[in-house]
Amino acid sequence: MGGTNVWDAEWEVNEEQARMLIGRQFPQLSSKQVKRLGWGWDNTVFLISDEYVFRFPRRKIAVGSIRMEGELLPKLEAYMTIPYPKPLFYGETSDEYPVPFLGYTYVLGDFPIGLTEERRALSAETLAKFLRRLHEFPVQTALKCGVQQDHRNLTDIASRKVKLEGFLSKVIEHFSSEESCVIEAYINRLQTDHVKAGNVLLHGDLHFKNMLVNENGIVSGIIDWGDLNVGHPACDLSVAYSFLPPYARGMFFETYGGADEETKLLARLIAVYIPVLILMQAVNDGNEVIAAEAKSNIMRALSD
Template sequence: MGGTNVWDAEWEVDEEQARTLIGKQFPQLSSKQVKRLDSGWDNTVFLIGDEYVFRFPRRTFAIGTIRTEGRLLPELEPFMTLPYPIPLFYGEASDEYPAPFLGYAYVPGDFPIGLTEERRALSAEKLAKFLRRLHEFPVQAALKGGVKQDHRNLTDIASRKVQMTGFLSKVVDHLSPEESGAIETYMGRLQKDRVEAVNVLLHGDLHFKNILVNENGIVSGIIDWGDLSVGHPACDLSVAYSFLPPFARGAFFETYGGADEETKLLARLIAVYIPILILMQAVDDGNEAIAAEAKFNIMRALSD
């Protein structure tokens, strides 16, 4: 049963169940090792051999998003400038498991945890080119493929500030006085209540747990497309603030093709908002490494 947190699962899949479900529907994979990799808010992820990754929804909400991924991700390939997981295996719901699930080609890499600012800056143009092309995907084709349009009301700054105040009350004991003070000062100075709507196709959840880097710390892949949606580009452009140091942001926005001040304002807000959510879950899970990286992301986003 689901718990009290928004990331709590309605049902869980363990390695044995994943092995059984995959083996029954895709017998050609039945001899491969199954290893649990991670779980996010919506899906539990397993590595199959060293070639494939399977994602199993853990909440009812994720059923629709996994189906949308299955339809739309293959269509993105001509627009992609970075590796991403392309669906290859389409699992169906059954009496044993209530949701469809997807298997993808494995995208190798590591999370960008503990990278130096200089190393992060080396990916500025790569990230900008990736987002420029993704945001060029035809919006009508995306909507036809089933993605939702601005279901998170991204442009409503006032509402997001209220939510952040509530979030901060839950993690304040895990922040230093300097960290909590910096966040509160930023929020106090943020006077705009809303920005004008702009619609592009979004990855929708572009934070450090969905970005992969190679052995040199250079961005090498983008994973977890469960938040594919149409909405304001600032949602994805937030990576310029959470991932990149201040001295690399000029090159990022120049390569992307520019962004107005409203877009940058909203991008910075989302770059603070998302890591606060990640921090909340990391605290709940007792994951000190993820909690520390989330705090670094917040402080980087607030730096000029």
């Protein structure tokens, strides 16, 4: 089924279909409750009796990612300092569903929506240690598992700036005049066209919809690894700007092991860019909670 937005589904899966597909391939799960948790750009997600999570690709572009996750995620365990979903059930293509799907361990936690700045700051070291270890994973091993290398050309700042301006034009009415001035001033100051390439394994999509926190607001889980790729560390380090308040960034970068000014410049740009995309989708869906959180991420990224 086609659509006009890049996040529109090519396949839809409801709870009844998910229950049927899971039960046929994994009979040991056939009696368990199936509940739809939600969906992102690439996958529809179901919770299985508070024990497992299944992700079903909703676009062709996600199929390769599901296969890659199934092979690579188990290899990351020795490097992980924050819980993450481990693949357990490898669903195969069938007449009922034309692409593979994957079942994982369920990671407990809540999305970090509406947290105070003080609570966000508590995760500075936790996030930095997590990314330091993830970025130490052997790149060649990742590439052999099918991970793509710099497929989004993140270091081309000039091109990304143009895209950002286009996306912002679609949602600028949702910002106050003061917020719009801050955003415009930032874009006008962004004069660098390109930065040197990086070469580390990345989560690739580290934002508030792919993070979980515990009852104290501390990051306790990292989910949705479908954008694993090899590239510039700034892609993941953007979380220092979108998630952490300015006063916690020094501790974050010190714990991570430092970052040069080019890296920080690119990290801030991505910290604005990704929430703008999330804001666009939230506005389209009429989701005011996600829209408000995306806006706060953007403005936090632009604060010093």
